[in-house]
Every structure is written in C-alpha cells, then in structure tokens.
Amino acid sequence: MIKKLIKRIAGLIFILVILSFLVFLLMYLAPGDPAEKRLTSQGVAVTKQVLDAERERLGLLKPFLVRYAEWLFGVVRGDFGVSFKDDMPVAPKLLQGLKNTSILALSSLIISIVISFTLGIVSAEKKNGIADHIIRVFSFVSNSLPNFLIAVLLMYFLCIRLSLFPVIAKGDFQGLFMPVISLAIPMTGRFVRQMRAEFMAQLSEDYVTGMRGRGVKRRFILFNVIRNSLGHIFTIVALQIGTLMGGSVVIESIFRWPGIGKLVMDSITARDYPVIMGFVVIMGTIYVLINQLSDVLCHKLDPRTRL
Amino acid sequence: MKKRIAKIKIIFVSILALLLIFVTCFAGLFAHNDPYATNALAIRTAPCLQYPFGTDNLGRCVFARVLYGGRTTIAATFLLVFISFVIGTVVGMIAGYFGGLADRLLMRFADITLAFPQMVVAIAVAGILGTGMTGAMISLGITMWVSFARLSRSHTLSLKNEGYIQTAFFAGKSDLYIIMIHIFPNLLAPVFTNALTQIGTTMIGLSGLSFLGLGVIPPKAEWGSMISEARAYIQIAPWAVFYPALATIVTIIVFNYLGDAVMDYREA
Amino acid sequence: MGNKILEIKNLHVAYEEKEVLTGIDLDVIKGEVLCIVGESGSGKSTLIRTVIKDKAVKLIDGSILYFGQEISSFRERDYQKLLGTEIGFIQQNPWGAFNPIRTIEAQFKETARSHGISFDREKLKDIMDTLGLKDTSKILKSCPYELSGGMSQRIAIAASFYLNPKLLFCDEITSALDVSTAISVCEELCRLKNNMMTTIVMVTHNLGMASNLADRIAIMYKGEVVEEGKTEEILRNPQHEYTKRLLRDVPGLKAV
C-alpha cells in the first residue's frame, strides 16, 4: 500500500515535470516577444539596442535548457521567478490569486454538490416520475449552457434590469453571488446526470433486490445505496475540478474577480511567461493531487476498486 | 418499443441538426446583409425589417453575423472532433491491438494529458500560440484525441478477447485483415457515439476560448467573440448579445440531445 | 384443501413491457418442496419476482393469494414487513443478498431492526452450524466480497432462515456454484427446511436436481405451466410433449 503510494507520487512528479517542460518549450517557440511587449507598454521607443538590453535583463538570451533548468530549480524552492510585467515576484501574486479563486471555486462546488446530490437521489428513486423528468430537463439544459453565457445573462437581468447586484464584484457576499451561480449552474447539471446514473446503477444491483426480498426498510436500503455510491461520487467530483478551473478563468475575467484566472488572462496579453508557467504548474498540481486523493478515498470506501 | 422511441428521437433531432448546418453553411442564401460591412448610420439599431436581429456598435448586421459566425463555430467544432476522432481511433486501435511499446507510450501520454485539466491547458496553450481559431483548436485537440484513443483502445482490448477474433486467428488471418474487417467496424459505433457527445462540449470550449479573446481574430464573426464584444454595450443594445447567445444555446442543446438520443438508442 | 399457503390464479405479468407470464395457475401446499422447472425465457424467475413485488414486474391480470389474502391488497409498508418474516427470497447471485462492501453483522442488524426484533447471535449460530459455517463471529466481521460464492450463498440462506419464513422462494440458488458445492448447499437447505417447517418453492432449470428435491414439480414453458404433479408421476408418466423432451435431454452418467 505505502509502496504503491510512493510509486504513484513519483509518477506524478514525473508527469508534472514533463508538462512544465512542454509548456516552457511552447512558450519558447511561440511568437510574441515579452521584452518588446514590456517596452511598448512602458511607452519606451523600441530600438534594437534597448530591446537586446531588456532581453538580456529578463534572461531571454540564455540557451533554452539553461532557462528551463533555472526555472525548475526555482520552482522546487518555491520561487516562481519574477514577473516580466512589473518585476514583482510571481509567487505571492499567484498565492493571492489562488486564495480568491479557492473562495469562488469551493463555494460553487459545495452548492453544486449539495443540490445535485439531493436531486440525483430523488430522480433515481422515483425513476420516470414527474420529478425525475423535471430534474432531467433541468440538468440537460444547464449542462448545455456555457458558463460565460450564464454570467453575461445574469449580469444583464440581475444587475442592469433589476439592479439587485453591483456589476463589478467586490469581495463580499453580494459580489460572490453571481460568479458562484454562474459556475454552479452548468456544474450542477453535469453532477445531477452523473450522480443519477450512479444511484440508478446501485439501485439495480442484486443486493437491493435481496434486501427488499428480506423486508429491509426503505431507509436502510437507501443508506446502503448512498454508502456504496460515495466512492464513485468522489471520483465524479474530482474529475469536474478541471472544468471548474477552466470555468473560473472565464468567470473571473467577466466579473473582474481578482483570482488566479484573471491574473493569467492579464498575463497572457502581456506575455508574462513566469506567471503563465506558475499558473499551469499550480493548477496541474492541485488537480493531480485531488484526483490521487479521490482514488485513495475511493479505495477506502470501496475496497473492491484497485488502487 | 424503447428502441423505436429512441429512433424517432434521433431522426427528429438529426433533421434539426442538419437544418442548423444547412442554414449556417449557406448563410448567404438567408442573410442579405454583408456580415462585415460597417454602417456608421445604423449603429446599434434595434431589430427591424432590414436588420432582423438589429446591428452592433459598428453598424454590422447581427443576423448576418450570427449566421456566418455559426459557420465558423460549427465548422471548427466538426473539424476538430473529426480530426481527433480519426487520429484517436487509429492510434488507440493500433496500441490496443499490438500492445507492447506503442501501447505503453500511448498510455503514458494519455496519463500525462489527462492528469491536467483540459481547459487550463487549452487556455495556456491558446494564449501562448495566439494564432486565432487554429490555435484554439490545437489547444483543445491536444487533450481531445486522447479520449478517443483511450476509448478505442479499451474497445479493441475487449474485442480481442471475443470468440470471433480468436477464431480469425485460428483461421490464419493477417493482423491487417482482423483490424480492418473485424475490429474497426465493430468499434466504430461506440467511438462514433462518443464523437457525437463531444460536439456540444467542444462548442462550449471553443466559444469559451473565443469569448476570452483566445479564439477567432476580430472582425471575424464567431458567437463567443460577438457576445464578448457586445457585452460592453449590453445596456444599450441587448439584442447584440441575445441573438448570438440564443444561437449558441440552441445549437449546443440540439447537438447534446442528438448525442443523448444516440446513446439511448444504443442502450435500448 | 385448506392447506394452501399460496394460490396463483390466472396470472398475467409483464416484465419490461413484454408479457412474460400468460395465465399461470399454481398452488403451493404447506410444508412441501415445489420445484418450478423451465429453461431460460420460460418466465420462471418472473413468477418469483411477481410474488416479492419487484418494481420491474407489472401485474396485468390475475391474483396471488397468500393464506387466502390477495397480495396486491397489501400496502407497500405492510408488505415490506411480510417479506422476510413470512415470505423469504434467495437469488441466483450468491453475492446478491448483502451489500458487498459492508460487514455482514451490520446488515444482519439492519434486517432485524427492519422487522422490529433484536439480533440474536445464538440463533444465528445454530443456523450457521446446520449450514456447515463454522466460525460465525469471523464471518459476521467480514464483507461479502471477500467470501467465496458457496459461502455467500450459505449466508444468504442463513439470513432467510433467521427470520423463520413460512414460505421460501429460491431462484436458481445453486446454478452459479460448482457442482459439488451445489449438492451440499441443497442438502443443507433441506435439513433446515425440515427443522423449521418451511415451505419451499424452488425455481431451477435442472430437472435432475428437482427430481431429487421436490415433492411436486411444475414444468414451465413459454410463460405457462404446462404440467404439474407429484414428482414420481411427472417422471414416470409425463403428459406434455415438452416434459418428455426435457426428460430425454438431461444427461446422465453413462459409460460409453
């Protein structure tokens, strides 16, 4: 067991290194010169001399592998480098952004899970009933809505038409409401579908028939069904974290929420490579860790699944 | 019975889907205005006879832009799904059938790509590549073909254990024959169903990237970027947001429903 | 006769929108072992599922009387109390009786609580002994997925008898087991049946096994009972063509 975990973690580190290398390589090959971007944004007249000096200063003239190695060693020590845009260290920026993003992401995740868990059980237990049909239509439609659309439409109706909320989000509850809802709606749609399917699969297992045949009370049967679904539900949630991360980039940009997603969008326009790299590595690490954790949890909850 | 209902559903939604494709493909037949012609005299005009969906803040016809934009979105989605489908199926089939080094390489690569959130990678890659729709497609394609490869690999593995494949071995048939005559036709249906269900997701992804400014390069019409542009003056001209939004929602719903219907049919 | 425990009259039943049982008339007499023999698709399992009111099964017409009382007249809650304590049910899948990933003890307790009785370890131990299950406390602590098929099926039988039902339905309970295990499970089942005065309805495709166990046999074919009667009569003097064919087709030990 412990041996397996160590093996897994080693594999993860390997995967992270490979991915960061690929992203680094891509940046190296991609068009667009950060030095030039920076100079023009500062209003400096760009001449060959100034440009070269700036490139030298940013370390862009060193060979590719040296740059990557330097960056990698930095990251291991928790140093994500210095922003090309304003010469500030990247790590605190990312951390601050991550904090804000977590507030947003966790709130919408919790709301989604609570709603979809309930709806999923109701829907699966009363299969083909009225409630089931309504829930299915709801989950199908909300699953088909891109979150940027929900955000824009919510903004129009709630902020402009009804003036219930401010257009630009502040860090308070009011400001949190709309971004959270925009993220939660499509996610809830997906969760409901998957959880319903999982509950239905459990309900059609032989042990449910067996318990019914032995006259076990409905609430005990339901308890067993939920207990056995938990493992898969963790996996379902963990896999959605990725979509949530992508979605929060969009939502943060729309609502100007000072999270890591907005940070990375600003950095993309500025060709601020250290920030983009940091973003990819941090998001990747979180995602990978959560999925590993869910695997372990899944194995703990259902020992039949292999680790 | 269930199968019949599912079949009727499929036919119905397929007609809708074909209609959508037809309208956007032959946008010129339906839209009389040039989607790129600006008109300083008709800025932000409300929907009227000449501009059924109104105009945007450059005086361009929203109706024409929605139709032409649909062409961009739908064509890009289909192309991306198709390319991923072809590459993924072939690679997955070969890896699953022959096993060995090719298989291990594929699985390693799949592990790596799937270990990362798709949209995060896509945003980073599209942001770095920054070459319009192609960049957005590449950034989504990097991870998408892997899902096809994994699916067709797992189907190939289970098909390989079927009696008729084993019997074909005993009949002395070549690998190429077994792959082309037995494996490919039998794996096509499930992988194709997966392709159908991917269309909606891909559309959401592509228009999301465009919305962020990582997709098409303006002034090219595309729903996501149209919504993003018009968002700034939504108070004055909400139609410039609503109609592309409506088009996006309808299209995604139709294709998602098609995917669901086909899945129901196969399970019934 | 007043000793009918179950009367099935003109039963028409649909399973997943298809009519599977087309007019079944069958009585179960107190204290007997009735074997319902048929091949796949004959509707024999659907018959049992109708009695336990499985949700996938839909009653179209006819009636089932348990001690003279129509079972469809029971409310769901009352019938749930009846299942287990009055009418028991064991499935083909040996792991089908219990949640595979929870301990057997927890599930025994749930069963007992559902019927408002306390969990009596000694009583269970007696039953398990009869079934050849030695280490009761160890078994109670394990989860079904860790146990073999034969063991799991024995525990399922123990669970049924623990509630002491008057009527026990067994749906192909040995066909997922190895031959030698199947035989001993059958023998233990009979021993328990005699100890506890249970009536058993056993569904099987195996006419050979039925002939060894049954007091009476009912032959099912395409949704109908084509023949029923005392075991010896059916074997010695089959009336229906299908029964004759079935008797001829069962392989017997022969030296070529």
Place this chain on the structure above:
Amino acid sequence: MEHILEGKELNKRFASEKGDTTALTDVSFYLDKGEVLGIVGESGSGKSTLLKVVSGMITPDSGDLFHDGKKYTGQKPRKTGEFLQVIFQDAKSSFDPRMPMERSIAEAGRGRADRALILEHIKKVGLDEELLSRKPSQLSGGQCQRMSIARAFYSGAGILLCDEITSALDVSSQAQVVKVMKNLKNDGKMSALFVSHDIALVSMICNRIMVMKDGRCVEQGEIGKIISDPQHEYTRKLIESARKQEIVNEVY
C-alpha cells in the same frame, strides 16, 4: 502409432496481484485419432488454461506439445489453426455480429471457397441452409454453437478443442449439440478435447476422461472404468454429485 495430439509435463503460472498463481502443474495427456478426451474439473481447476495452452493461445512455461509426433510448442493460433480449432463457450460471440454466418464460416477456409462443402457440414450438424444468410443475433445459442462446429470442420482441421461448449445452453439445445458431437465421433473423423464441469455430460461423449483439480491431473483413464471405480477421492466426490443430479427414475 503416434498420438494425434500429445502434451508432456505442461506447466503454467500467472502473475497476479497476490503473487504468482499456478494454473497448471505437470499436466500430461494424449489424444488418439478418432477419440474424444474429456477434461473434467470445477472452476479454478485449470481445465480452461490447459485448453488455451494446447491451442497455442498461451505458451506454457515448460513442457512440450506434439501433433502427430511433431513438436509445436510455442506456435501461435495462426499456425496451430491448420490442425486444430477451438470452440468457445459463448457461441454468439464466436461470430462477428455484423457478418452473415456464411461469410464467417467461409473465413475459416484458409483462402479456399467451397460452398458445397460448407453446405455439407451445415447438414451434418443438423442445420438448414437458409440460416447461412442470417446474422448471429438472429440465431439461437444452440444453433450458433452447431454453426461453430460446422465452421471448425470446414477449416479442415481434424482436432476440436471444446471449451464448456454447452454450459451456456438450455438443456434441449445442449442435447442437440451432444447429438451432433456423438454423430461426428461415430463417423470417426473427429478427434477432440472436451472440457466441461459436468461429468455426466462428458460421460455421454468421451472415450477417456481426465479429472483436474487445482491445476493438476488427479486421474486419467477409460470413462467406464473411472465411473465404476474411481481411484481418487475427488473423482469420487464429483461422481457422487453427478449421481445426485441425475433423474431419480426407475423407468429411465
């Protein structure tokens, strides 16, 4: 005379989660022309593994296989298919669901196309020519299984390896398959290994049987002798179980 098929001291181990499991330990057997050898055992006895080893689907760790005295250890199904054919438990999945039966059967012909021969074999297994244009889903399990016997014969291979070929079938379909096997055996053209868990069934078809348990052969010999006088305790148990599943009837 050379045995048509012979295996000597076959061993096979599988690596699994809980360490190695032994599937076969020192199993030897022989099969003469025109003879049917039954291999009996319960689940996990290694009987199916033995069949896979003999057919070439898996290579034994040690031991040798001979066909007509010639060693063929390590040969893959493409090669072994020239003299032996396997018939699987799941008859339906033995045919490509998308192909009509005739095409599937013709495929086994190793390049030769002889419709008359196909028809002849179809008749021999008691099936109608009209079924050849159908797909496997339109046939019953028993019909499919007889089709696969016909296909095996059409391939020109003289040896059949049957892996629980009736255990997924109903009693009446099983009886038909058994009848076909008996007829073919009486023709004298078929040599076969017949793997089954049902000793009664095996006794109806085979000349000799081999009883397997935990990857070992516990007893081997003439069927009549083994049934009337089993030496090994496990064999005795199997026979006793089978007796208890026989129809108790004086008339039959």
